[in-house]
Amino acid sequence: MKVLEAHNITKIFPGVIALDSVDVSFELGEIHCIMGENGAGKSTLIKCLTGVYEPEEGKVLIHGEDAIKNRALFDKIAYVPQEIDLFLHMSVAENLFLPYEKSGFKGLVNKEILEERAVGILEKFNIRVEPDVLVKDISISQQQLLQIARATVHEEFEVLMLDEPTTSLTTEDTQLLFDIVEQIKKDNKAIIFISHKLEEIFSLGDVITVFRNGKKVVYSRLKSIDIPWVITQMTGRKVDQTQKFYSTKVKNEKLLEVKHLTGERFSDISFDLKKGEILGFTGLVGAGRSELMQAIFGYLPVYSGSVELNGKDWELGNTNYSVKNGFIYLPEERKAQGILPVLSIRENISVSILDKLKSKMGISKTMESNIAQKVINDYEVKTTDMEKEIKFLSGGNQQKVIIGRSMCCNPKVLVFDEPTKGIDVGTKAEIYRMMKELAEEKGIGIILISSEMEEIMKCSNRIIALYNGRKAGEFDISADKEELLGSIIGVR
Amino acid sequence: MSEKIIKKNITFINSLKKSNMTAIGAVLILMIALASIFSPYFLDIYNLQSLVRDLAFIGMIGIGQSLLLLIGELDLSVGKIASLSGIMSGMMMMNWGLNPYLALIAGLIVGLILGYTNGLIITKLRLNAMVATIGMQGVYGGINLVLTKGKAITGIPSTIHFLGKGNLGPIPIPFVFTLIVLVLVMFLIKKTKTGRYIYAIGNNKEAAKILGIKVDKIRGMIYGMVGLISALAGILYVARLGSAQSSIGQNWPMNSIAASVIGGVALTGGIGNPAGALIGAAIISIIQNMIVLFGVNVYWQSAVSGFVVVIAISFSSLSTIIRERKQRKIKVTKVS
Amino acid sequence: MSEKIIKKNITFINSLKKSNMTAIGAVLILMIALASIFSPYFLDIYNLQSLVRDLAFIGMIGIGQSLLLLIGELDLSVGKIASLSGIMSGMMMMNWGLNPYLALIAGLIVGLILGYTNGLIITKLRLNAMVATIGMQGVYGGINLVLTKGKAITGIPSTIHFLGKGNLGPIPIPFVFTLIVLVLVMFLIKKTKTGRYIYAIGNNKEAAKILGIKVDKIRGMIYGMVGLISALAGILYVARLGSAQSSIGQNWPMNSIAASVIGGVALTGGIGNPAGALIGAAIISIIQNMIVLFGVNVYWQSAVSGFVVVIAISFSSLSTIIRERKQRKIKVTKVS
Amino acid sequence: SKENKSEVTESSAKVSKDLTFVVVPKCVHPWFDEVNKGAQAQAKALSEQLGVKVTVNYRAPVTADVAEQNTVLEQAAATRPDGIALDPLDYEGNKAVIEEIQKQGIPVVLFDASAPAGSGLTSVGIDFTEQATMASDKLAELIGEEGKVAVMQGVPTAPNHAERYQAHLDALAKYPNIEVIEGGIDNDSVEEAQSQAAAVLAANPDLEGYLNCDGGAAGIAAAVEEAGKTDQVTIVSIANLIDILKYVKKGTITGTSSSIPQLQGSMSVLMLWQVSIGLDIPKVIDTGIVYIDSENVDEWIKIVEN
């Protein structure tokens, strides 16, 4: 039966109709997938259905009752937002159960009981941390899982909404999540599942609704359709899923050489990167890939070991030096380390290339605008104009801006840390093509950190696997998946 | 799998956690030691009592202030709230001949109202706490002047003087109140839902809203509580002086903030706890006491105490910095 | 369908975007209008000059302070830096017989050093700006007392008095300096790399580091600049008074912050611009001027000005709130 | 007060136009409220005798900041008053503005401060050295000219407080058996006086006397009471603020050497009026100092309380 219905919902943001008279309804015991390009309106829909936003028009019905009038009904909905949104300086256990009532805690707060009850849930979600650890000290992936766990502990929820829950999960954790979701479905609850990963949609979902530009395009049972069809519905064009993107012009010239590097959470790592090569880094949660790269980049401390670029000694612990010398790092944590939230898209792009914009009267706004516009066009950033504050862009579009930005300062080495996190299929292909082009045309050495096996295998000339901060293996294009998977979980 | 990492991580964190508190605790001990070594009078019971009596007030306000800092806000009008509450309850006693105890309670209510007013203005009009309370400081101070023309209200019945001057055994009564306030506040923030919501709000206001926490209600409530605590300090001071002075509490806002931060409460919200504020207050009071005991030239006083404040807040971060340095060394030697 | 709504909506937003500035601009105009209507003396050239001369100082400090607010920090020692710089340059003139102009420049350098010291302490020791500068305020104030025992340094050569007392045409010279400072600062933040970096840092320190911005270097630099600007205000004040006073600048820290926020600069960093601080300063000075002109009872003074500050900062947020109300209405009408 | 009246009637030259005088103190402070009382009373008296409306506007800087005081001065001058009575926070700092104002033909007299040589200004007030010396000598006498005496400083930037401090030291120097120690600093705040005095008392168990330089004596008294040393420590203070007088009545403060702010107010206004009708006025008007102790405290409490 219908538990949740959206009637003729319209949500408007300055200059954008994020949702345009949308009708959609959700059944108990059904997994309802929602797809659409970045900026199509998926998150906005979710936020309207959970009462975070009030739509300008339309009704939200829960069990046929108007929830906007009787907000108590929204308690029936458990919600996992797209961005990680936790209480960093509070314990894992507390993050799990806040605000307590909904998770069945009456009266006073008892740390011991909280943590006791947490253990089981952390087990179930494979979050391998003590319940009293502060959330700021666990990995992003663990934070992601925690966020999902948090949503499900709220008793008597009937709808579970997952907005791109797997973006920073490894295949293993994703599988685990799916089992849990299946279980919840069996308990006859409705699940809304947003993702850009088509395989996931098809392996998990029952039905799908596709959005484009804030409008509902189609609704269908997944059994009766296939991936290419969905892509066409989303993008209006075809995207070849099997295409490979590794560089075909790897020069036999060492660009970067890392020797016995040791730092926080990684130790004794050695590898090299050739000009025009795309080097993939795979591994599990907290394998240390980000730390390794952030350390080389100068953002995190290095305890021992050495790095050379073009055979010259590389200065560590100085991000300014790195950037100046053409070593660019695209952070994995977009919100915390990537965007300048209340600055315009224009300023977010130009900030890394201001030297090029110098004119006698200081920074030239025209030059600046031109470059910004170019990025917006090249990466199909979905926005009303370049003056929009970047925090108002959809998750994926923010990512596009950040990638565009770093492409602008034509680097020698580019580190992409989970670059396609939350990017739609169409744009993903765009980004892959970009990487390939940069490597082949400009001879840039590219390091790609990704937890998506497909992505790694599509784009890498070589693949290095990290396990627990140590190098667990090195493979070339011909590597087969099983072998790879083995090495990242530490079995040889 | 990453058990090891995380274990390491926890111990790491805990050591860090402690280090901040212990670091500052150490400072306190150190100062007491120095004071008692270099001044024969420091441990003199009378000196200790007047010292503790002083710190009772900064401590009390500090405890209140730290609640606001925990949600990432602050109230610069605490001093004026304290004096205005004191003045009003003084007036009720002297001019309206109200029963002293009733008048004191009335004074507390005044403080509650003034504080809550701040809260309402700040939450409803969505104002920045700092500037709004700079403004309200002027307003409350002004009302005070209008009522008293700055004159003290004298002749407060001696029946209530013990509340400010008296001791319970060796312990000055104001400090007893400070301890009571601390216990209540600690219970609130550690054991009650509201208390945990305070941390949640300080950590992430938006997320707290989404969880259905009544953020603004709680914020308003805290401002009210801080007003109440300030008023308590204010009326106790009336009892201490035997007269209500409009000039008291001038340094309380800054001192209470300094005390909290010295005690490890972060101005960014969500980090630290009110007990720290009391330690911070103790440090500040001891500085001031030592300065006079050692007969530091009066012109040097503010320089010295300012300097010590900077030192004091440096300790926690210093311990972090040093630890980082150490780590680096260790690792390097291990490898090479 | 909802095109209409969108249109309305967009215009709303744009109006809002400006509104922060326009709203506050409007307040200013309004106040000027009121003042000139209700007091025959307001537009009196002599009154205007003293008003403008007055706001030149709060304005100047406000412009500096807003730079720090833009990176999410602040300096509460600006007043003490101003007076200490003034005192020192006064001493160099009178006690060392240094050429007045050289002495003034020396005073500026002193300010630069004091400010930069704050910056170093805060960045290197990773201290909270507010509490650290509360401490340094004590230190600088103390040094000042130690040097002067609180006595003014008199007999400043009249050759330089014009810098404080003189007018350029009708415009008081200090205000001319304020305008120069504003122009330079606006150029810095709008047209230079560093300026953009300031906003970047204010938005997201971590992201700024990853962009390769020398965050701490810039932070330190800004503290230095703010020290310099404070010193400028300080030495101009020496010229204005014809003597160097230790007691000046007491209200400058709070006023400069209030001015900035009234002018739409957010304490959280990254939002607003220094021109706003000047408008804010104007509003504050006009309040004070009106209080005197209208003969507001002295005991009401602080109440009134505090109240007006609260009103002033309410305007921008009020416009937001009202907008939301309106929006709701639109929705309702649409639905029914 | 009677003798002013007589003066007035002597010199009742014909004046028709209404008169407005402005009184500008150092800051909002109860001591100045007493000055204002006197000024208002005088205005009332003049109005009655002259049949014209004489108004006194009381304009105070919120904090004791020369900068702020100058602004108040300038802007008060902008209202074109017939005269301004000023308690300069620091004459050197106010000088410039005072001269500007005089240039506009607005007469200025100083009160609660001695007019520096060459300023050509009339000053209504007292000799602070004399006031403090009286306190010191009284204290010396009370403690039998021997023992330990603490002197607390006031607002270091307030010249009159500094002058009193120096005077205390000089006066006490006359007594070989009196040991003088630093008594802390209170910045005219009862609260600071309290905690500073407390520590001083602790550090000097054998303290016998306490002197101060501003209106904060109540804090010292409170500290002495807390220490239970009312019999051992003799306090002789400055100024006649109500809380001080109450301690005098109670005996915790033995006596206070006070100027007569009310008289300073009324004389200032009177002088301004005389100037406004073109009379010459003396350069110095000494409003006198009273020593208030158990003998006369009651009448002073009456004066201050109404």
Ligand SMILES: Nc1ncnc2c1ncn2[C@@H]1O[C@H](COP(=O)(O)OP(=O)(O)OP(=O)(O)O)[C@@H](O)[C@H]1O
């Ligand atoms: N708070 C906001 N203010 C202004 N515009 C907004 C706001 N939130 C979203 N938008 C706009 O609404 C549109 C839909 O955004 P939404 O986040 O729903 O997209 P999405 O489908 O979730 O995209 P993604 O797959 O990248 O998460 C986008 O054009 C975005 O720029």
Ligand SMILES: Nc1ncnc2c1ncn2[C@@H]1O[C@H](COP(=O)(O)OP(=O)(O)OP(=O)(O)O)[C@@H](O)[C@H]1O
């Ligand atoms: N075990 C951990 N304890 C504390 N923080 C961690 C841990 N693992 C990762 N982090 C932090 O989370 C960030 C991103 O999480 P992530 O799982 O990507 O860790 P990682 O080390 O980058 O592993 P990956 O190889 O997946 O990048 C890391 O940059 C690191 O700062």
Ligand SMILES: O[C@@H]1[C@@H](O)[C@@H](O)CO[C@H]1O
């Ligand atoms: O005693 C002084 C008075 O002389 C006057 O200066 C005002 O302040 C008081 O403390």
Ligand SMILES: [Mg+2]
């Ligand atoms: Mg989204």
Ligand SMILES: [Mg+2]
């Ligand atoms: Mg990572």
